[in-house]
Amino acid sequence: GAVVSQHPSWVICKSGTSVKIECRSLDFQATTMFWYRQFPKQSLMLMATSNEGSKATYEQGVEKDKFLINHASLTLSTLTVTSAHPEDSSFYICSARDVRKENIQYFGAGTRLSVL
């Protein structure tokens, strides 16, 4: 099956620093990738839709300048949490949509971000 690699799986950083999370589709091309945030014992909340070669589409309430998304190739999207603060601590999950199977998303293993 299709594989999505997300890195790092866990990151601890100091308040005020920036953190980059990578999402790669390993064996398929993904024109669209998605970034979700998941709070403990809650469902996934879509943060933004990342389209290859164009600007990301952010959901209402998500700060564009806080969560920078870059989708430079058909297999890689990155999420940068800028000037992270403790309230940004969360579990971030990416998914990628296979161009051949538009309505199936394959998920990465997630990144746990802890901001001290």
Add this chain to the structure above:
Amino acid sequence: AQSVTQPDIHITVSEGASLELRCNYSYGATPYLFWYVQSPGQGLQLLLKYFSGDTLVQGIKGFEAEFKRSQSSFNLRKPSVHWSDAAEYFCAVVALLKGQNFVFGPGTRLSVLP
């Protein structure tokens, strides 16, 4: 706008017992329906999906789900639960339009007693 409800926040079953997790959706037409499973600290794994055709779909790990249009439901079932099935289960919907995003239910946490 479509929405997904999973009425049971937490279910506990004994190993070997049968399981049914409920999912109801709200949408004007037939959506694409999915069940995902998430183990602690992990991403989501697709269990099964329904697009069209036979309303009873088979998935991985012995799971199946039945689409019932009249009840707007897509319940997940397994005849005999294994301890390794303990996880969080999410039902998701995507509208039958290009580019529509997933809408996830709140999830049901499954605990399995030995």
